Amino acid sequence: MFGGKKPEVLVAGAGPVGQLAALALAKHGVRVEIVDTGIWACSHSYALALHRESLSLLDHFGLRDAALRKACPVHTMGLYDESGRRARIALSAEDNPRDCMAVLRQDAIEALFEKALEDAGVKIGWRRELVDLATGADHVEAKVNRLERDSRGYVVARTEWVVGATEKFEVPFVVGADGYESETRRSLGVEFDETGEAEYFAIFEFQTDADLGSEMRVCFVGDTVNVLWPLPGGGCRWSFQLPESASREPRRDKDRLLLSGGLEHSKLVDDAHLKQFLEERAPWFSGSVGHIAWRMVARFERRLAKSFGQHRIWLAGDAAHTTGPVGVQSMNAGLFEAWDLARMIKRSLHEGAPLCDIASASARWQAEWQRLHGIGGGLKAGPQTDPWVAEHAAALLSCFPAHGKRLDEIAAQVNLSF
Numbered sequence: 290m291f292g293g294k295k296p297e298v299l300v301a302g303a304g305p306v307g308q309l310a311a312l313a314l315a316k317h318g319v320r321v322e323i324v325d326t327g328i329w330a331c332s333h334s335y336a337l338a339l340h341r342e343s344l345s346l347l348d349h350f351g352l353r354d355a356a357l358r359k360a361c362p363v364h365t366m367g368l369y370d371e372s373g374r375r376a377r378i379a380l381s382a383e384d385n386p387r388d389c390m391a392v393l394r395q396d397a398i399e400a401l402f403e404k405a406l407e408d409a410g411v412k413i414g415w416r417r418e419l420v421d422l423a424t425g426a427d428h429v430e431a432k433v434n435r436l437e438r439d440s441r442g443y444v445v446a447r448t449e450w451v452v453g454a455t456e457k458f459e460v461p462f463v464v465g466a467d468g469y470e471s472e473t474r475r476s477l478g479v480e481f482d483e484t485g486e487a488e489y490f491a492i493f494e495f496q497t498d499a500d501l502g503s504e505m506r507v508c509f510v511g512d513t514v515n516v517l518w519p520l521p522g523g524g525c526r527w528s529f530q531l532p533e534s535a536s537r538e539p540r541r542d543k544d545r546l547l548l549s550g551g552l553e554h555s556k557l558v559d560d561a562h563l564k565q566f567l568e569e570r571a572p573w574f575s576g577s578v579g580h581i582a583w584r585m586v587a588r589f590e591r592r593l594a595k596s597f598g599q600h601r602i603w604l605a606g607d608a609a610h611t612t613g614p615v616g617v618q619s620m621n622a623g624l625f626e627a628w629d630l631a632r633m634i635k636r637s638l639h640e641g642a643p644l645c646d647i648a649s650a651s652a653r654w655q656a657e658w659q660r661l662h663g664i665g666g667g668l669k670a671g672p673q674t675d676p677w678v679a680e681h682a683a684a685l686l687s688c689f690p691a692h693g694k695r696l697d698e699i700a701a702q703v704n705l706s707f
């Protein structure tokens with residue numbers, strides 16, 4: 290690759306954020322190597338929506354239409370409780386099908402990016418794990434293990450991955466988009482502090498005859514936040530927040546969800562629980578429950594890195610922050626962090642811009658994430674705010690599908706502000 294020249298940037302992690310970083314770097318004419326421990330991109334929907342602004346970001350790569358072809362458009366956000374809709378927020382103009390939030394499986398997003406990378410001449414190095422980083426004066430030394438299959442087995446065949454070889458890179462920059470358990474963050478010695486309690490959600494994707502239109506529905510019942518998404522192809526995803534006590538100390542309670550002995554994940558996503566969740570939290574949902582294609586309990590932590598990097602090593606995406614799932618903020622803000630980083634790195638490499646420019650941009654993202662985590666006060670109600678909305682102001686912060694200025698605009702529609 291690169292006509293024998295060395296790469297200028299090593300991207301660790303080929304999730305959506307790492308892939309977008311590599312794509313943006315390649316677009317800027319930067320020689321980029323991208324590696325991932327995995328065997329291939331993720332095979333599930335996980336984070337399932339591109340914010341309206343992220344869709345605009347795809348315009349830089351000519352990918353908007355390809356994304357829209359696989360997506361279900363969402364134009365509004367409905368705020369519900371068990372009795373029905375309490376407020377409605379416009380996310381985009383309803384008469385323009387190209388201007389929307391795009392509900393799209395995460396594996397479809399990753400497949401789109403991987404193909405665009407291939408077209409740009411960048412091949413993802415799967416089964417390659419970043420294991421160590423050391424910073425020199427004008428470069429970073431990175432060790433990457435190449436993982437190979439080691440088949441062993443007598444009575445029961447078993448295949449394990451073993452280290453085949455260790456490669457050494459000497460690159461001007463490293464982008465750590467290596468997710469929640471980031472080795473890049475660990476190498477930097479950056480703390481990843483909890484900013485709030487972890488939340489558990491029972492997630493179900495199923496076919497339904499409900500007409501969900503182009504609305505995402507966020508439903509507040511008791512202390513729980515629940516979200517309903519229309520999916521491409523006619524199905525839907527319901528994510529039900531589990532009561533805090535279901536994930537904590539065992540205790541007796543009449544609620545069937547509060548299981549003795551702590552979390553028993555498989556029981557929480559059985560058919561009986563789905564029925565119970567729908568009856569208790571969304572009696573207004575009159576759609577059928579057809580084939581359930583996916584169900585699981587997922588744990589979402591709220592964490593924020595003390596810093597997003599230093600010198601020549603920078604973090605983006607889940608490597609730097611995690612939050613609740615409803616507003617899909619972690620992946621979408623991560624895409625913009627990657628975009629900004631790529632631009633800054635290109636300016637440093639090719640135009641001689643100082644490293645402190647990257648530090649300033651990353652500090653701005655760290656500050657934005659403090660805001661997204663409600664550090665410093667969170668969203669506040671005013672005299673015009675509907676009392677029901679005011680009651681849910683704190684929880685709404687991570688539910689709005691936006692960040693930055695756009696988040697302020699969306700919150701203002703229900704008279705909330707920072």
Ligand SMILES: Cc1cc2nc3c(=O)[nH]c(=O)nc-3n(C[C@H](O)[C@H](O)[C@H](O)COP(=O)(O)OP(=O)(O)OC[C@H]3O[C@@H](n4cnc5c(N)ncnc54)[C@H](O)[C@@H]3O)c2cc1C
Nearest residue numbers: 302304305306325326335336418419467468606607614617
């Ligand atoms: C079950 C589940 C459900 C989810 N649902 C939602 C949801 O509803 N809404 C929402 O907003 N988010 C959801 N998420 C979270 C969402 O998937 C993440 O926010 C998103 O993937 C972050 O993208 P990323 O590129 O930053 O990190 P990741 O997608 O985590 O990608 C990191 C990549 O780095 C690789 N890697 C790790 N360590 C190394 C290493 N040392 N060397 C090389 N590569 C490495 C990993 O293999 C991985 O491919 C869900 C996640 C899960 C698991």
